Amino acid sequence: MTALPTRSLEAWRYTDLRPLDAMSFAEAPAASIPGDLPDIGVPRLVFVNGRFDAAASSALMFAHDFATVTEESDLPLALINAQHAQDGLTLEIPAGVDAGVVLLISYANGGALHPRHRVSLGAGATLTLLEVIKGEGVYWHNPVTDIVLAQGARLAHYRLQNESREAFHLATIRVGAAADAAYESFTAVMGAKLSRAEFHVELSGAKAHTHVNAAQLLGDSQHGDFTSVVRHKAPDCSSRQTVKSVLSDAARGVFQGRIEVDRVAQKTDGYQMSQALLLSPAAEMDIKPELQIFADDVKCSHGATIGALDEEQVFYLRSRGIPEDTARAMLIRAFLTEALEPVTHAGAHALFEAAIETWWTGK
Amino acid sequence: MLEIKNLSARIGDKEILRGVNLIVPDGEIHAIMGPNGAGKSTLSYVLSGREGYEVTGGEAIYNGQDILALTPEARAAAGMFLAFQYPVELPGVGNANFLRTALNAVRRARGEAELDAVAFLKLARAALKNLSMQDDMLKRNVNVGFSGGEKKRNEVLQMALLRPGLAILDETDSGLDIDALKIVAEGVNALRSPVFSALVITHYQRLLDYIVPDRVHVLAAGKIVRSGGPELALELEARGYAGLEVA
Numbered sequence: 001m002t003a004l005p006t007r008s009l010e011a012w013r014y015t016d017l018r019p020l021d022a023m024s025f026a027e028a029p030a031a032s033i034p035g036d037l038p039d040i041g042v043p044r045l046v047f048v049n050g051r052f053d054a055a056a057s058s059a060l061m062f063a064h065d066f067a068t069v070t071e072e073s074d075l076p077l078a079l080i081n082a083q084h085a086q087d088g089l090t091l092e093i094p095a096g097v098d099a100g101v102v103l104l105i106s107y108a109n110g111g112a113l114h115p116r117h118r119v120s121l122g123a124g125a126t127l128t129l130l131e132v133i134k135g136e137g138v139y140w141h142n143p144v145t146d147i148v149l150a151q152g153a154r155l156a157h158y159r160l161q162n163e164s165r166e167a168f169h170l171a172t173i174r175v176g177a178a179a180d181a182a183y184e185s186f187t188a189v190m191g192a193k194l195s196r197a198e199f200h201v202e203l204s205g206a207k208a209h210t211h212v213n214a215a216q217l218l219g220d221s222q223h224g225d226f227t228s229v230v231r232h233k234a235p236d237c238s239s240r241q242t243v244k245s246v247l248s249d250a251a252r253g254v255f256q257g258r259i260e261v262d263r264v265a266q267k268t269d270g271y272q273m274s275q276a277l278l279l280s281p282a283a284e285m286d287i288k289p290e291l292q293i294f295a296d297d298v299k300c301s302h303g304a305t306i307g308a309l310d311e312e313q314v315f316y317l318r319s320r321g322i323p324e325d326t327a328r329a330m331l332i333r334a335f336l337t338e339a340l341e342p343v344t345h346a347g348a349h350a351l352f353e354a355a356i357e358t359w360w361t362g363k
Numbered sequence: 364m365l366e367i368k369n370l371s372a373r374i375g376d377k378e379i380l381r382g383v384n385l386i387v388p389d390g391e392i393h394a395i396m397g398p399n400g401a402g403k404s405t406l407s408y409v410l411s412g413r414e415g416y417e418v419t420g421g422e423a424i425y426n427g428q429d430i431l432a433l434t435p436e437a438r439a440a441a442g443m444f445l446a447f448q449y450p451v452e453l454p455g456v457g458n459a460n461f462l463r464t465a466l467n468a469v470r471r472a473r474g475e476a477e478l479d480a481v482a483f484l485k486l487a488r489a490a491l492k493n494l495s496m497q498d499d500m501l502k503r504n505v506n507v508g509f510s511g512g513e514k515k516r517n518e519v520l521q522m523a524l525l526r527p528g529l530a531i532l533d534e535t536d537s538g539l540d541i542d543a544l545k546i547v548a549e550g551v552n553a554l555r556s557p558v559f560s561a562l563v564i565t566h567y568q569r570l571l572d573y574i575v576p577d578r579v580h581v582l583a584a585g586k587i588v589r590s591g592g593p594e595l596a597l598e599l600e601a602r603g604y605a606g607l608e609v610a
Contacts, residue, residue: 311414312451316451316453318439320468321436322468324436334454334456337455
């Protein structure tokens with residue numbers, strides 16, 4: 001097996017995988033899914049411990065046809081995934097088709113699982129893919145999702161990462177967007193003891209657009225790493241990378257955001273923003289913006305804020321009779337509201353709202 | 364009734380209030396006037412429980428209860444309300460949600476039934492109409508993008524809904540044009556009753572043409588240096604604050 005990356009690599013500077021290395025996970029066993037699956041009235045595809053569960057799935061019109069993996073990158077986790085991948089989602093939406101919403105549920109409860117998901121949208125096709133990722137106990141989930149968007153295709157990709165608090169979650173999501181295509185994603189990072197979501201989005205045709213958006217809600221000693229690389233390889237493309245982090249207890253959040261602009265990618269519009277709320281003195285946020293620009297007519301900006309709740313706002317609410325705990329909860333919810341705004345599908349929006357509510361109530 | 368006895372307070376090492384004595388009986392509106400830096404805003408913040416102010420002596424009793432020991436939310440539940448000089452913006456918090464949460468928190472603390480969304484909306488719409496405010500005020504984020512006048516009217520809307528027994532208005536007239544001033548004053552006057560009292564803090568006499576006070580007090584260098592009837596405000600307007608410290 002390819003070795004896990006170490007902190008001596010710049011891309012892994014803030015995330016230490018030695019606790020994972022020490023676990024020596026065996027391949028995840030076959031398992032069945034517990035009863036309470038989220039249901040928002042849309043076609044559902046279910047993976048249990050990395051394997052497709054046809055009995056629990058309701059979207060069988062999408063052919064389940066897994067092809068062998070060949071990995072061309074040198075990303076260590078994608079290489080490890082390729083060496084072990086046995087199953088994964090294969091979703092191909094033909095040109096011009098509006099495929100509505102598809103719910104992908106990943107459930108795990110032990111061992112190491114390396115699913116390889118592939119999503120491709122033909123020219124002008126549209127899809128909303130909602131992923132709910134959960135589990136119980138100790139395991140390592142190492143999914144790779146490869147997404148290909150043909151000209152004018154639009155994918156809204158929402159991910160609720162709500163893994164077991166004892167689990168390791170290392171997801172790699174790679175997207176290629178042709179001209180006029182759009183990739184809009186939102187990830188809620190809430191679960192896992194240690195997690196990383198790593199996005200690589202290539203805007204390879206003119207006027208392609210992406211928004212890589214996330215909210216991290218971490219407590220205890222959770223570690224959450226959100227890493228996003230957007231490559232502008234054609235002119236007139238736009239990209240946004242936005243991350244909001246709420247960190248309590250001794251949680252640690254990481255945002256590494258990178259914008260690369262090729263020589264030909266004139267009129268690039270790139271934007272990056274990281275905002276973090278630290279709710280405890282022991283919480284920590286590390287932010288590393290990187291801009292690599294080879295074109296001369298571009299607009300790229302980045303910003304970062306780290307702070308506590310505004311006590312002036314807390315006092316204003318309390319002076320109106322609102323108890324301090326409720327006042328703080330309202331302001332944190334308000335902070336997250338903006339991150340959730342792009343999630344326009346009502347069912348998906350409600351699912352995220354409920355997850356955030358549960359997270360908060362458990363604090 | 365509000366009774367302030369020999370109240371002293373400081374911020375850091377700086378003494379701001381140096382023994383304030385004041386009684387506001389139920390049903391009365393008292394004005395506190397005074398030059399900049401006299402301690403007017405400090406008095407309102409100390410009474411409403413804002414952090415950062417250290418009470419170094421004295422007490423403030425409202426309806427028999429020492430309020431200085433209470434949290435800000437407990438003071439609100441006890442019937443106190445501070446209308447802010449600079450209302451705070453709350454991006455991401457909808458005004459309707461804010462108002463209903465506040466109203467229900469206060470109702471709960473007072474042992475009253477909470478209002479559901481429908482009952483709340485009915486109440487809020489009626490209050491808006493009385494203050495010549497648009498319904499869309501409820502949909503906007505609290506004070507975000509509001510003009511100075513809208514912010515102050517939003518304060519009065521909160522006051523109308525929470526129905527306090529004691530309102531402290533901290534320079535509510537600052538930044539208001541005459542029309543907005545009249546609306547704010549009408550909002551306060553509408554609450555006048557034998558069980559409502561108010562402390563109107565202002566630098567200028569203008570507001571007191573519309574909210575006519577029972578008593579006027581002059582705060583200078585952290586003390587009440589003079590008290591009188593409404594005519595005192597007119598006198599101050601004519602002569603200014605100079606020389607009052609020694610009066």
